Amino acid sequence: xxxxVATTNRDKIREIRSVLASAPVDLLTLSDVPRVVEPEETxxxxxxxxxxxxxYYAQHSGMLTVAEDSGLVxxxxxxxxxxxxxxxxxxDASYPERFAGIFERLTKCPERPRTARFVCALAVADGxxxxxxxxxxxxxxxxxxxxxxxxxxxxxIFYYPPYGATLADVSEEDKLAVAxxxxxxxxxxxWILKTGVHKQITVESREDT
Numbered sequence: 001x002x003x004x005v006a007t008t009n010r011d012k013i014r015e016i017r018s019v020l021a022s023a024p025v026d027l028l029t030l031s032d033v034p035r036v037v038e039p040e041e042t043x044x045x046x047x048x049x050x051x052x053x054x055x056y057y058a059q060h061s062g063m064l065t066v067a068e069d070s071g072l073v074x075x076x077x078x079x080x081x082x083x084x085x086x087x088x089x090x091x092d093a094s095y096p097e098r099f100a101g102i103f104e105r106l107t108k109c110p111e112r113p114r115t116a117r118f119v120c121a122l123a124v125a126d127g128x129x130x131x132x133x134x135x136x137x138x139x140x141x142x143x144x145x146x147x148x149x150x151x152x153x154x155x156x157i158f159y160y161p162p163y164g165a166t167l168a169d170v171s172e173e174d175k176l177a178v179a180x181x182x183x184x185x186x187x188x189x190x191w192i193l194k195t196g197v198h199k200q201i202t203v204e205s206r207e208d209t
Contacts, residue, residue, distance in 0.1 A: 004028040004063065011152040015176060019185040022197045025183045026113060036060050046070060046083060046121035049136060054125035064131070066188060070120040070180060076112035077105055085154065099146050099157050106142060114142040118158065120180035132191055135155060138185030140167075151175060 005013055018029055039056040041047035046069040053067035065108035071085030081088035081098070088098050106114065116135045124132035137158065146156035148168025155168040160178065167175050176182035 002026045002028060004061075005135055012181070013062075015172070015181055016185055018176060019182050020189050023189040024170050025192065031124070033061070041069070041083070043069070043083065046119050047123070047133065048201075050082060050121040050123040050133070051125070051130055053124040054130065055128050055137070058127050063124050064124065066122055066124040066132070067103065068120060068122040068181070068184070070118065072112075072116060074102065074106075074116040076114060076142075077102070077107050081106075096146070096155060097157075102142065102157065103113060104121075116140055116142050116158065118154075118180040120184040122184050132188075134191075135185040136180045136187065138180045138183070139176055157164040 003020065003023075003208070005016055005027055007029075013029060017089055020027065023053060036057065039053055041049045041052065043052050049069035050067045053069065054065045055196060057063075057067060058065035067147065069083065073079050073082055074123040081102075081133045091099050093101075106112075117136065117139050119137050122133070123130055140158050142164050143157050143159040146168075148156050148164045148170075150172060151164055151166075151168035158167050158168055159165070160170075162178070163170055167179060
């Protein structure tokens with residue numbers, strides 16, 4: 001079975017390839033298919049955006065489609081950056097700029113806990129019909145400073161207490177064992193193995209978290 005991973009994010013492609021290695025799929029990338037204009041992400045939740053993108057790409061491609069939406073949720077900031085994680089501050093902001101923006105906001109509420117979580121929601125659609133959904137999280141807190149050269153997105157400021165390190169401080173294998181995207185795509189792999197899906201699947205992913 002062919003699986004089209006419709007993202008230009010090399011880091012996500014690498015993670016998804018690793019997680020789905022045991023699934024009976026032949027992975028393709030977005031560069032292997034005709035370009036499709038990205039849909040506007042208007043959902044108020046990660047799950048809504050995942051469904052929106054899954055149906056959009058399923059209808060445009062004629063393929064069974066799984067879409068992913070993910071991001072960082074910080075309790076002290078009332079859930080920010082949330083579904084706007086990839087557009088926090090502004091669409092072209094660098095991650096160091098976003099880290100600085102988060103640290104600045106947190107200094108204004110020092111009494112509040114720095115607890116946070118990464119969320120990944122995915123949905124599988126056949127045309128306009130949702131066939132499967134999954135959501136996974138990893139709980140942690142915002143580090144005092146950015147640390148680590150592994151990972152990507154907000155990983156350098158996401159401290160994971162069981163590891164005593166940020167997700168950018170640990171190996172990709174250790175990160176995927178506990179992180180939101182690893183968990184969600186392992187659920188997808190189990191679904192593929194259990195249902196014996198034989199149609200093509202499109203994986204759409206854009207958030208850089």
